[in-house]
Amino acid sequence: MGKVDVCIIAEEIAYGLPALIPFLEIAQLYTYVIKLGGTEEQKKRFLTRLAGGEIGCYALTDEGPGSDPVSMKSTASQKDSEFVINGKKRLITFADMADLFALFAREDSGDKSISCFIVEKDTPGLKFDKHCQLSGLRGHRAYDLKLENLHVPLENRIGSRGDGLRLALQVLNNTRISLAFGYVGLSRAALDAAIKHAKTRVIAGNTISKNQGISFPIAEIATEIDAARLLAYRAAVLSEREANHRKHTSMAKMFAGEVLIKAVTLANRVLGGYGSDMEWTVERYVRDAFAWIAAQGTPEVQKLIISREVIGK
Numbered sequence: 282m283g284k285v286d287v288c289i290i291a292e293e294i295a296y297g298l299p300a301l302i303p304f305l306e307i308a309q310l311y312t313y314v315i316k317l318g319g320t321e322e323q324k325k326r327f328l329t330r331l332a333g334g335e336i337g338c339y340a341l342t343d344e345g346p347g348s349d350p351v352s353m354k355s356t357a358s359q360k361d362s363e364f365v366i367n368g369k370k371r372l373i374t375f376a377d378m379a380d381l382f383a384l385f386a387r388e389d390s391g392d393k394s395i396s397c398f399i400v401e402k403d404t405p406g407l408k409f410d411k412h413c414q415l416s417g418l419r420g421h422r423a424y425d426l427k428l429e430n431l432h433v434p435l436e437n438r439i440g441s442r443g444d445g446l447r448l449a450l451q452v453l454n455n456t457r458i459s460l461a462f463g464y465v466g467l468s469r470a471a472l473d474a475a476i477k478h479a480k481t482r483v484i485a486g487n488t489i490s491k492n493q494g495i496s497f498p499i500a501e502i503a504t505e506i507d508a509a510r511l512l513a514y515r516a517a518v519l520s521e522r523e524a525n526h527r528k529h530t531s532m533a534k535m536f537a538g539e540v541l542i543k544a545v546t547l548a549n550r551v552l553g554g555y556g557s558d559m560e561w562t563v564e565r566y567v568r569d570a571f572a573w574i575a576a577q578g579t580p581e582v583q584k585l586i587i588s589r590e591v592i593g594k
């Protein structure tokens with residue numbers, strides 16, 4: 282499938298249940314690591330296994346701030362014919378069911394020292410520290426990991442020493458596009474719920490949709506959702522053409538994320554007390570949106586990328 286196809290699917294899955302999106306997202310995150318950074322031999326070893334039903338995951342976020350991977354503390358020391366990896370990873374989606382981990386660690390000090398390694402699930406020392414309990418995306422699973430003297434063969438490093446950070450950012454630059462489409466899908470679901478309620482809820486003889494205090498915010502969000510989708514399409518098309526799309530991707534992810542928070546907030550308010558009623562879906566939309574917004578880089582991190590692109594460093 283092309284990028285646009287994947288994005289259309291992401292939007293529709295998220296409309297129904299965003300907790301299912303990681304099945305698409307995590308597969309892409311792992312795959313892009315090998316696709317963009319691996320040798321032909323590594324592609325054969327680590328990609329073909331996915332076609333056989335195995336699962337890969339992406340372990341970048343460290344115990345330090347996820348927004349600043351440069352400050353990563355996990356280390357990889359070369360000892361004879363292997364690397365020995367130690368550290369901690371946070372919020373790693375599907376770590377419990379993954380067969381292969383694209384795992385990032387620092388080879389020595391300095392910004393350019395982060396490398397990426399493929400780690401097999403049964404490697405001794407790869408331990409689950411905690412199942413992260415998120416308020417939203419309840420069907421999605423993320424874990425904190427402890428890395429205690431993981432022995433990883435030299436040939437499992439993807440790229441050269443210090444290529445990891447560039448690779449991690451290149452991967453995210455591709456996967457953030459479908460995430461933006463996911464945000465559009467959930468925004469649409471929230472908007473539809475708000476419209477349905479506004480058209481049926483009668484107060485003082487009129488449906489509340491007749492009030493401009495309700496209908497104008499709906500009109501604004503409907504417009505912003507379309508704008509977010511168009512931004513995301515632009516990034517997807519540029520990605521398919523293999524053109525530079527860093528700014529476009531971050532614009533789409535940032536804008537779609539902001540629209541999502543506005544859309545679920547609007548739905549919550551239009552529904553009044555039902556907006557927080559556990560028997561109605563809108564309260565889930567709110568929880569899912571807030572749990573989802575930081576994944577693959579917060580809106581502020583996208584603004585950092587956009588400002589560097591438009592202003593320069």
Ligand SMILES: Cc1cc2nc3c(=O)[nH]c(=O)nc-3n(C[C@H](O)[C@H](O)[C@H](O)COP(=O)(O)OP(=O)(O)OC[C@H]3O[C@@H](n4cnc5c(N)ncnc54)[C@H](O)[C@@H]3O)c2cc1C
Nearest residue numbers: 339340341342346347348372373374575576577578579581
């Ligand atoms: C559902 C979910 C799934 C995830 N799955 C994975 C996964 O599979 N693999 C993985 O590696 N990680 C995963 N993550 C982690 C995710 O990438 C991080 O949560 C994210 O990068 C933010 O890092 P943080 O949580 O440490 O926040 P922090 O980096 O501590 O940020 C805290 C706040 O500071 C703000 N901030 C940071 N820098 C600046 C700045 N320069 N200017 C202004 N504000 C700033 C941020 O925007 C944020 O609001 C997942 C997260 C979630 C929520």
